[in-house]
Each structure stands twice: as structure tokens, then as C-alpha cells.
Amino acid sequence: MQVIDIHPPLAAAAVPSQPIVLALGFFDGVHLGHQAVxxxxxxxxxKRGLKLAVMTFDVHPAVIYRGVPASSVKYLSPRPRKSELMAHFGVDLLYFIHFTPAFSKLSPQAFVDQYLxxxxxxxxxxxxxxxxxKRDIANMKTLPQYAQERFEIITVPKTVDxxxxxxxxxxxxxxxLGDVDLANHLLGYRYQTSGTVVHGEARGRTIGYPTANVQAPAEERIPGIAVYTVRLQVNGQWYPGMASVGRNITFGPGRPVTVEVNLFDFHQDIYDAPVRVEWVHRLRGDMMFDSAAGLVAQLAQDEKDAKAFLKGLTD
Known part of the structure; x- marks a missing residue:
């Protein structure tokens, strides 16, 4: 798959020499509805013997249209993940239009003429x-009048679950809400985030459950506070485990939210390694324990439950 950045206006070098089929959307998450498109x-x-191209944007349109700070947007699929998913679903050309203020001011007719x-x-x-x-004048029902029969239009109905x-x-x-099971169902695949293993408080190893503290990029959306069954990819290999997203409230108030992954039967040193977390299943909500012993007992049950769930996976 070829990835092409378009810094408006459209440059001749970005234009394919042959006609294409062009799919439009922001496609955050590339979920089942997007996959239908x-x-x-x-x-x-x-059917036509043409290449499939997708046009998307480098930032969420709300950053420009509603003035939402770019640093506050948490994506289901930041650019690297979106590109990976697009390639998986058979896209030949992926266009990232840089959503500049000037681009946002294009009239519907100018957008159709210049970009479609x-x-x-x-x-x-x-x-x-x-x-x-604007939704009332620039939608799929009005697209034919702007297209002026220069290309065919296919409107895909909504996907309902x-x-x-x-x-x-x-x-x-x-x-x-921590409902990764529903999220995975709607995505059509298991949700993933990326990150780097950083040094934490190393408390887990003192109670028999050492963890990899995963620091995710700021633009990625991390599931809510809970305990999960996960798989973690490091050095190209997937390993089963369980993860806690939380503040470690058993050890004191006012602590930052962290992602800590305990891998089963794993003994490698992976500090500073880039990793990927696959969020498989929600085990339970966050709990506060009266003692470390109570926490250890619950972790033992979590490990048992996580292993049982992972054993039932088909892939």
C-alpha cells in the first residue's frame, strides 16, 4: 500500500495516472461500519480492474471546525495503526489530507472539483x-449535483448492531467504561494500543506479580480503569497476560493512572522496548484492598480467570 500526504492544495504528483475507486471518511478505528465502506x-x-484509494485526514476535523485542542484528541487508530488496518483491508492508496484552516473553508463544489x-x-x-x-448542503444526497456526472457515487447504508x-x-x-468486549465486537477485531516499557515503582515483583509499565503515546485512547485479560507483543512475539489500568489505590491516594501488564511465565528484561497491547477481555473493575495479601489473593484469581479466557480464544 502506498501512503501519500497531501498538503493542500493538491499537487499534480499526488494524482494517480489511472482512474481510481475512492472511499471517503475519517475512519477512526476502521470499525465494522468503516469496513463495510x-x-x-x-x-x-x-470489478473494474482499478486501484482502491482511501481519502482520510491527518487530524480529527473537530480540531479545525470546533477548535478542539489537537493535544486533547484521543484516537482509536492513530496514523500508524490506521495505515496498518487500511493495508489489511485491501487498500492500495491511502491519502492523508492535512486538514488546514484553508482546506476547511473550501466550498462543497470546490472540494468535489479539486479533490474528487x-x-x-x-x-x-x-x-x-x-x-x-455544512451537513445540510454537503452530504451524500447533494453529492450528485456537485459531481455533475463526472464520477459514479455509491452510498453505503449504516451498519447496525x-x-x-x-x-x-x-x-x-x-x-x-472499560467495556473492551463490546468495543472489540464493534471493531470486528481486538483493540490494540502501542507504547514503551518504562520503569515504574517495581512493587509488583515484591508480591510475586512483576509488571511491565507501558507508557502509551498521548494521542492513543487507553481503556478505562479496570483489570483486563491482554496479550502483549514484544520483539515480534505475542505473550499472554493481564493488565491493570488504574491508580494503585491500595498503596495510597492521588496516584497517576498507569498501565501495568503482568505476563504469564515471562522472565525477559524488556525495559525501553516498544510494545503493543491487545485488549482481549475485561476481568473486573478496580478494587481497594485492606492489605497486600488481599491484593495477591485477588491477583491469583485474576490470573486463573485470564488464562481460562485466553484458552478459549480461537486465534
């Missing part, structure tokens, strides 16, 4: 709720 576009590209026609789109595919400006639309917002809310 990409899958429909992939099928159309295959400009990118040599033979077919444009997007979800039913895709917009490219349990009577509700599958959406990035719904997944974010589930993660914030």
Missing part, C-alpha cells in the same frame, strides 16, 4: 452520513 469500494475496484475529480475518481464510495462541509449504529463514538464510550 472499504469492502464495498474494494469490490467495485476489483482532481484525484481521478471514477467511483466515489462513502457512508450514508459522510459530509464534506443491537439496534444501534456502529460508530467510533459508541466504541470510544465503551472503551472509556
Amino acid at each position: 472499504i469492502g464495498r469500494a474494494r469490490a467495485e475496484a476489483d 475529480v482532481g484525484l481521478n475518481a471514477a467511483v466515489v464510495v462513502a457512508g450514508f452520513d459522510y459530509t464534506y462541509g 443491537a439496534g444501534e449504529k456502529v460508530s467510533s463514538t459508541r466504541i470510544r464510550e465503551a472503551l472509556d
Whole structure:
């Protein structure tokens, strides 16, 4: 897959020499609804013998449209993860448009002329709720009048689960509540975050449960405070374990939130190593214990429960 950055305006070098099928969306998380759009576009590209391209943005549009501080946005899929997922789902060309204030001021007609026609789109595919400006005048129903029959348009209906639309917002809310099981169901794969193993307080090793303290990039969304069954990837290998997202309240108040992963039967030194955490299942909520002994007893039960859940996984 080729990844191309577009710093508006569109440069000739970024324009494909042959027509393409172009899928549109921000695609945070590349969840089941997004996969429906990409899958429909992939099928159309295959039918026509064309490349599949996806157009997305470097930052969430809310950063420009609503003035949300860029540093406060927590993504389901930051750029590296989004690129990885797009390649997995069969995208040939991935365009990241840098969402500048000037780009945000384009009229709907200018956007269509400069970026859809400009990118040599033979077919444009997007979800039913895709917009490219003010919602009432720049939506999928009005796109044909701007397209002026220069490309075909395919609108993909919403993907519904349990009577509700599958959406990035719904997944974010589930993660914030610690419901990684629901989030994974809506994503269609198990949620992952990245990070680096840093030095913590090393208290875990004194009670028989040493942990890798994983510091995630600021832009990644970490599941809410709870204890989870996880897998951790280091040096290209996945290892089973359990993770605590919390403040270690048993050892005092006012502590920062940390991600601490205990790996089963693991004895390597992985300080400073880049890792990836796969959030498999929520084991329980955060608990405060009267003593370290009480914590150790609960950790023993958590390990048993985590191993039993991991044993039941099919992949």
C-alpha cells in the first residue's frame, strides 16, 4: 500500500495516472461500519480492474471546525495503526489530507472539483452520513449535483448492531467504561494500543506479580480503569497476560493512572522496548484492598480467570 500526504492544495504528483475507486471518511478505528465502506469500494475496484484509494485526514476535523485542542484528541487508530488496518483491508492508496484552516473553508463544489475529480475518481464510495462541509448542503444526497456526472457515487447504508449504529463514538464510550468486549465486537477485531516499557515503582515483583509499565503515546485512547485479560507483543512475539489500568489505590491516594501488564511465565528484561497491547477481555473493575495479601489473593484469581479466557480464544 502506498501512503501519500497531501498538503493542500493538491499537487499534480499526488494524482494517480489511472482512474481510481475512492472511499471517503475519517475512519477512526476502521470499525465494522468503516469496513463495510472499504469492502464495498474494494469490490467495485476489483470489478473494474482499478486501484482502491482511501481519502482520510491527518487530524480529527473537530480540531479545525470546533477548535478542539489537537493535544486533547484521543484516537482509536492513530496514523500508524490506521495505515496498518487500511493495508489489511485491501487498500492500495491511502491519502492523508492535512486538514488546514484553508482546506476547511473550501466550498462543497470546490472540494468535489479539486479533490474528487482532481484525484481521478471514477467511483466515489462513502457512508450514508459522510459530509464534506455544512451537513445540510454537503452530504451524500447533494453529492450528485456537485459531481455533475463526472464520477459514479455509491452510498453505503449504516451498519447496525443491537439496534444501534456502529460508530467510533459508541466504541470510544465503551472503551472509556472499560467495556473492551463490546468495543472489540464493534471493531470486528481486538483493540490494540502501542507504547514503551518504562520503569515504574517495581512493587509488583515484591508480591510475586512483576509488571511491565507501558507508557502509551498521548494521542492513543487507553481503556478505562479496570483489570483486563491482554496479550502483549514484544520483539515480534505475542505473550499472554493481564493488565491493570488504574491508580494503585491500595498503596495510597492521588496516584497517576498507569498501565501495568503482568505476563504469564515471562522472565525477559524488556525495559525501553516498544510494545503493543491487545485488549482481549475485561476481568473486573478496580478494587481497594485492606492489605497486600488481599491484593495477591485477588491477583491469583485474576490470573486463573485470564488464562481460562485466553484458552478459549480461537486465534
